Amino acid sequence: MSTISKKICLIGDFGVGKTSLIRRFVDRQFSDKYLSTVGVKISRKSVEIIDSQQAKNMQLQLLIWDIEGSTKFKGISASYFQGAKGAIIVGDVTRPESLENISEHIQAFTKVNPQGKTVIALNKSDLIDAEYLEKYRQLYSFSDNKSFVSTYASSAKTGKNVDEIFQSLAHSMI
Numbered sequence: 001m002s003t004i005s006k007k008i009c010l011i012g013d014f015g016v017g018k019t020s021l022i023r024r025f026v027d028r029q030f031s032d033k034y035l036s037t038v039g040v041k042i043s044r045k046s047v048e049i050i051d052s053q054q055a056k057n058m059q060l061q062l063l064i065w066d067i068e069g070s071t072k073f074k075g076i077s078a079s080y081f082q083g084a085k086g087a088i089i090v091g092d093v094t095r096p097e098s099l100e101n102i103s104e105h106i107q108a109f110t111k112v113n114p115q116g117k118t119v120i121a122l123n124k125s126d127l128i129d130a131e132y133l134e135k136y137r138q139l140y141s142f143s144d145n146k147s148f149v150s151t152y153a154s155s156a157k158t159g160k161n162v163d164e165i166f167q168s169l170a171h172s173m174i
């Protein structure tokens with residue numbers, strides 16, 4: 001079985017849950033404590049992908065870049081995005097402004113990586129009602145953007161859709 005590596009980035013405003021999603025996915029853990037990321041932290045995890053064309057399974061090693069959050073006043077250094085094949089753009093469903101900034105994050109990423117893929121995570125979905133989630137999911141689907149793969153309502157706390165987010169991004173990159 002062949003193994004290839006691909007870099008992906010987690011991008012979003014401060015405190016939306018980027019580090020928590022990675023921690024859930026890689027370590028299967030969650031903490032309520034908030035330790036803001038400074039700069040960037042890289043984790044690795046392999047996922048198995050079914051390659052339907054060649055009808056065989058493939059190991060894909062994800063190099064996961066956990067990038068510090070951005071604010072209105074401080075953007076994210078575009079140099080962090082270089083060489084990435086995909087990104088998970090994260091918003092916090094309890095903070096509408098963080099959702100409104102999603103499209104800007106997509107643009108910043110695809111400017112550096114025009115062929116890159118993006119999956120959107122509407123995170124902290126454990127904190128709001130399901131009816132709002134579905135509304136947000138429809139609102140934050142960018143089907144006319146060629147980088148766009150899918151939008152998920154996620155929770156790093158419960159684990160909801162966390163594996164699905166990484167798996168669907170991984171699948172879109174091969």
Ligand SMILES: Nc1nc2c(ncn2[C@@H]2O[C@H](COP(=O)(O)OP(=O)(O)OP(=O)(O)O)[C@@H](O)[C@H]2O)c(=O)[nH]1
Nearest residue numbers: 015016017018019020032036037069124155156157
């Ligand atoms: N209820 C709930 N809380 C969450 C969830 N994801 C993250 N949190 C909490 O939100 C806070 C921020 O989470 P982080 O993962 O540090 O956020 P971040 O996006 O990495 O933040 P920066 O590194 O500062 O940009 C922490 O207190 C987490 O426990 C979630 O799905 N549900």
Ligand SMILES: [Mg+2]
Nearest residue numbers: 018019036037
């Ligand atoms: Mg962080």
